[in-house]
Amino acid sequence: MEALDNKCPSCGATIKFSPKEQKWTCEYCGSKFTLEEMQQHKNASSKEVNDIKVEKKDVVLETADVYRCKGCGAEIIADANTTATFCVYCGNTAILREKIQNSRVPDLIIPFKKVKADATVAFEKLVKHRPLVPKSFKSKNNIEKITGIYIPFWAYDFDVSGTAEFRGTDIQTWSDFRNRYTKTDRFSVVCDGTMHYDKVLADGSSRFPDDLMDSLEPFEYKDLVVYNHAFLSGFLSEKYDVLEDDAELRAKTRTEKTSLSLLQENVKHQQSTLLKHNLSINKHHSNYILLPVFMVNIKYHDKMYTFAMNGQTGKIVGDLPLGIKETVFWSAIIFLSCFVVCILLYLGGII
Amino acid sequence: MKKIRYFLLTVILFVFCIIPVYASTNTFTRTEDNLLISSDITVTSQNLDNILNTPAIDASEKIYDFADLLTPSEEEEIYQQVNQFINKTNFDLAIVTINDNNKLSAMEYADDFYDYNDFGTDAEYSGILFLIDMDTREIYMSTTGKAIAMYSDSRIDMTLDAIYQEFSERHYMQGITKFVTIIENYDTMGLPSNKDSKYAISDTGEIYREFPWLIVLGAPLAITIIVIGIMIHKNKLVRVATSSREYLDKDSLKMRVVSDRLISTNTVAVPLSTSSSSGGGGSSHHSGSSGRSHGGGGHRF
Numbered sequence: 197m198e199a200l201d202n203k204c205p206s207c208g209a210t211i212k213f214s215p216k217e218q219k220w221t222c223e224y225c226g227s228k229f230t231l232e233e234m235q236q237h238k239n240a241s242s243k244e245v246n247d248i249k250v251e252k253k254d255v256v257l258e259t260a261d262v263y264r265c266k267g268c269g270a271e272i273i274a275d276a277n278t279t280a281t282f283c284v285y286c287g288n289t290a291i292l293r294e295k296i297q298n299s300r301v302p303d304l305i306i307p308f309k310k311v312k313a314d315a316t317v318a319f320e321k322l323v324k325h326r327p328l329v330p331k332s333f334k335s336k337n338n339i340e341k342i343t344g345i346y347i348p349f350w351a352y353d354f355d356v357s358g359t360a361e362f363r364g365t366d367i368q369t370w371s372d373f374r375n376r377y378t379k380t381d382r383f384s385v386v387c388d389g390t391m392h393y394d395k396v397l398a399d400g401s402s403r404f405p406d407d408l409m410d411s412l413e414p415f416e417y418k419d420l421v422v423y424n425h426a427f428l429s430g431f432l433s434e435k436y437d438v439l440e441d442d443a444e445l446r447a448k449t450r451t452e453k454t455s456l457s458l459l460q461e462n463v464k465h466q467q468s469t470l471l472k473h474n475l476s477i478n479k480h481h482s483n484y485i486l487l488p489v490f491m492v493n494i495k496y497h498d499k500m501y502t503f504a505m506n507g508q509t510g511k512i513v514g515d516l517p518l519g520i521k522e523t524v525f526w527s528a529i530i531f532l533s534c535f536v537v538c539i540l541l542y543l544g545g546i547i
Numbered sequence: 548m549k550k551i552r553y554f555l556l557t558v559i560l561f562v563f564c565i566i567p568v569y570a571s572t573n574t575f576t577r578t579e580d581n582l583l584i585s586s587d588i589t590v591t592s593q594n595l596d597n598i599l600n601t602p603a604i605d606a607s608e609k610i611y612d613f614a615d616l617l618t619p620s621e622e623e624e625i626y627q628q629v630n631q632f633i634n635k636t637n638f639d640l641a642i643v644t645i646n647d648n649n650k651l652s653a654m655e656y657a658d659d660f661y662d663y664n665d666f667g668t669d670a671e672y673s674g675i676l677f678l679i680d681m682d683t684r685e686i687y688m689s690t691t692g693k694a695i696a697m698y699s700d701s702r703i704d705m706t707l708d709a710i711y712q713e714f715s716e717r718h719y720m721q722g723i724t725k726f727v728t729i730i731e732n733y734d735t736m737g738l739p740s741n742k743d744s745k746y747a748i749s750d751t752g753e754i755y756r757e758f759p760w761l762i763v764l765g766a767p768l769a770i771t772i773i774v775i776g777i778m779i780h781k782n783k784l785v786r787v788a789t790s791s792r793e794y795l796d797k798d799s800l801k802m803r804v805v806s807d808r809l810i811s812t813n814t815v816a817v818p819l820s821t822s823s824s825s826g827g828g829g830s831s832h833h834s835g836s837s838g839r840s841h842g843g844g845g846h847r848f
Contacts, residue, residue: 328778354791359805375816382811389802393794410788451791458795462804516782523775530774534767545742547762 202289202429205229205237210266210289212430215308215488215507220426234426240291241426246301263292277403280346280433289429300436300484302423305346306415308431308488308507312342315490315505318512322503327526330519333496340495344507346428346486347404348436350443351395353481356455359388360473364465385468387459393451395483398443400436404489404504406446411513412506415487419508423486433486440482448477572611575603584663584837594836597659600649606641606665609633614644614681616719625720628727636734638694639666639674642723648682653845656680657689658835667692672839677726679714686714686722687845688730690830695842698730699739699830706730707846709748714848728752739830 204211204222211229214221220229220241234241263272265283272283272290280291316336323334332338364383371377395417399409455475460468488507493500496517503514541547577583582590583603590598604611609629610622617625629640643660650656657678661667667674671692678687686707690698698706706729713722732754736746747757832842 322784326778326782328775328782364807371819373819375818377814377816379812379814381809383807384810385807386805387802388805389800391801392796392799393791394796396791396794405785407785407787411785413788414793447791450789451794453789454791454795457790458792458800459802462802464807513784515785518779518782523779526778527771527775531767531771534770535763538763538766542759542763547745547759 202240202291202426203237205234205239210429211239212289213307213427214430215311218307218309220429231424231426235424239426240429241424246424263290265290277401277435277437278432279435280428280431282432291425291428291433302348302486303483304351304420305423305427305486306417306419306488306508307421307427308344309419310488310490310505310507310510312344312490314510315342315492315512318505318510319492319494319503322512322514323516326516328518328522329516330496330522333494333501333517333519338494338496340493340500341491342493343491344431345489345491346431346433347409347489348400348434349409349485349487350398350400350436350438350440350447351483351485352393352398352444352447352479353483354393354396354448354451355390355478355480356393356451356475357388357390358473358475359386360456360459360475361386361471362460362463362468363471364463365467366465367467383465384471385463385465387462389455389459389462391455391458392480393454395485396447396451397485397487398438398447400438400440400443400484401434402437403434404491408502408504408513409489412487412489412504412511415506415508420485427486431488436484440484444479444482451477572602572608572613573605577601577603582663585665588662588837588839594838597650597655597836598663601659601663604664609641611641611643611660614646614679616644616679616681617723621720625723625727628724632727632731633668636731637668637673638697638734639668639672640727640730641666641674641676642679643676644679644681644719646681648680653678653680653683653685653687654689654833654841654843655836657687657843658839658841659837661689661691661841662835662837662839669693675730677723679719679723683847685845685847686711688726688843690842691839695830695832695840696738697734698842699743700842700844701743701829702733702739703842703844704846705746705748706733707844709752711846711848725752729754 202211202220203209204225204227206227207222207225209222209224211220211222217228220234221227231241265272268283272281278292280289283290316339319339320334320336323329362385364385366381366383368379369377397413397415399406452475455477456470456473460470490505490507492503492505492512492514494503501514501517503512505512538547575583577599579595579599582598584590584598602613610617610626612622625642629642632638632640641661643657645656648656650659657676660678661674661676666672666676669692673692673694675691675694675698676689678689680687688698688703688707690703706726709729710722710725713719713725729748729752732752736754745756745759746754748754830842832840835841
């Protein structure tokens with residue numbers, strides 16, 4: 197099988213997508229091309245490659261396939277879900293053509309806007325104001341690897357309609373010279389409504405934790421463009437392995453929750469609780485989207501910590517480790533300073 | 548013969564009168580014609596018995612040891628201390644011990660004893676009576692006039708709590724001495740304030756500000772736990788998404804309230820509590836049989 201690379205139309209070297217300029221920039225001859233310009237030449241962006249679309253052909257087989265690098269001829273080994281990778285020998289971009297063509301082609305993509313250096317800065321900023329993170333963890337030397345990956349997401353358009361019944365409660369208290377009165381009124385409130393949700397995301401890759409991918413939201417949809425293979429050049433890319441229908445439940449659950457809380461906002465009583473509802477959530481349309489993510493691997497005390505940065509907005513997420521020394525230190529500082537304040541209050545006769 | 552008989556009777560009566568004067572406490576006899584009470588007290592059918600059953604004594608003696616709990620030298624020592632207290636505080640002070648209580652309670656005995664004898668330093672009869680009632684085994688402190696405000700309920704409770712054990716252990720002298728020391732120290736502190744609760748009484752009767760260990764250690768501990776909790780929470784950035792609100796097409800949103808029905812209503816009335824005494828500054832008071840107002844409190848021993 198052959199890997200599909202992206203050739204510079206002017207010098208023939210491998211050309212990569214530059215997030216900074218939102219153009220394809222050749223590192224060798226310095227030429228820059230827009231998508232339209234690239235498409236006029238025979239490369240990964242051209243129509244004939246991108247037009248082959250396989251609708252809903254779900255292949256979820258975990259087999260490692262061997263590809264031949266276009267640059268040096270070395271073998272590239274990639275598992276079933278990798279669609280774009282690098283040649284370990286020459287660093288050449290390899291877009292795995294068969295992988296893409298044998299399954300559903302992504303509908304839309306948000307190209308990378310951030311570069312690796314942004315991820316380093318974002319990581320340093322993240323740990324800067326968190327005093328409980330171990331000091332040695334904060335060093336950027338721990339950053340083992342920053343990888344830009346296009347991660348597959350499913351995006352569902354939902355039409356929601358239905359009614360919900362809520363229990364509303366109003367409590368009034370007042371008192372006269374003899375008694376304190378508490379009046380409790382209960383109401384049955386029925387609300388109905390219709391609403392539409394546009395591209396509710398659900399992680400389409402089982403390799404990346406769902407909660408980590410959720411935490412990367414929001415992505416700004418104004419940058420969504422029609423998918424083209426050429427965007428993958430210079431980055432890794434994954435193919436979905438969670439089927440469209442399987443990921444839908446996660447998106448539906450959060451949509452239902454939001455819809456019910458929207459309806460609940462109509463209940464004009466002091467307290468309200470949901471009694472029952474008959475919301476119908478209909479998938480109106482779905483999109484297979486690739487979203488840009490930088491995976492930042494931090495090696496600390498022989499353990500890998502994974503952080504992810506939104507490749508569009510720069511939002512970085514991940515669970516930070518807790519330093520025992522730092523926790524004890526800050527606990528002592530806070531306790532002692534409060535203790536001193538209490539002593540001063542005591543000496544001042546306030547307590 | 549008749550003259551001799553009268554003479555003997557006179558001598559016997561005289562001896563009977565003399566003996567109590569030096570052996571214990573000098574009492575006078577009240578009769579319905581001569582009640583030996585202050586002119587401002589209205590005698591009614593209700594309080595006549597109370598008056599007649601209250602010993603009439605010389606109000607300048609201050610120590611009335613009917614129960615004979617003290618030796619003469621102890622009495623003398625306490626008398627000195629009481630005098631010093633009266634001079635310093637402008638409150639009167641009487642210490643009474645009894646074996647038999649012919650009244651309904653220690654409170655009634657103490658109030659009557661104070662009212663139907665000539666106690667009190669000013670127009671309000673300000674002063675304190677401390678009764679050791681061996682009959683009901685209770686120590687009782689009765690306050691009158693300005694002393695009611697000075698010795699709030701909580702001060703009286705604190706005082707009696709600090710001394711009652713001395714009486715359980717029959718250390719009457721120590722108990723009384725400590726009592727006088729404490730009430731004198733309270734007078735030095737001034738009128739009660741809400742800061743009273745921060746004070747405690749030492750073994751020697753000194754009133755000192757208690758170090759608020761609970762607050763001084765507890766509050767910083769609670770703050771530390773909360774702040775560190777927030778800081779730990781801030782280290783956790785990965786959360787499952789539970790909302791789709793950012794994907795909502797706001798123009799598509801159509802909602803309405805179909806119905807809003809009242810299904811039940813219910814009103815509960817709770818009577819307000821009517822206690823008048825509270826916390827550090829409050830002094831509850833009551834009226835004795837004489838009609839005068841008293842404060843006070845007792846403690847079993």
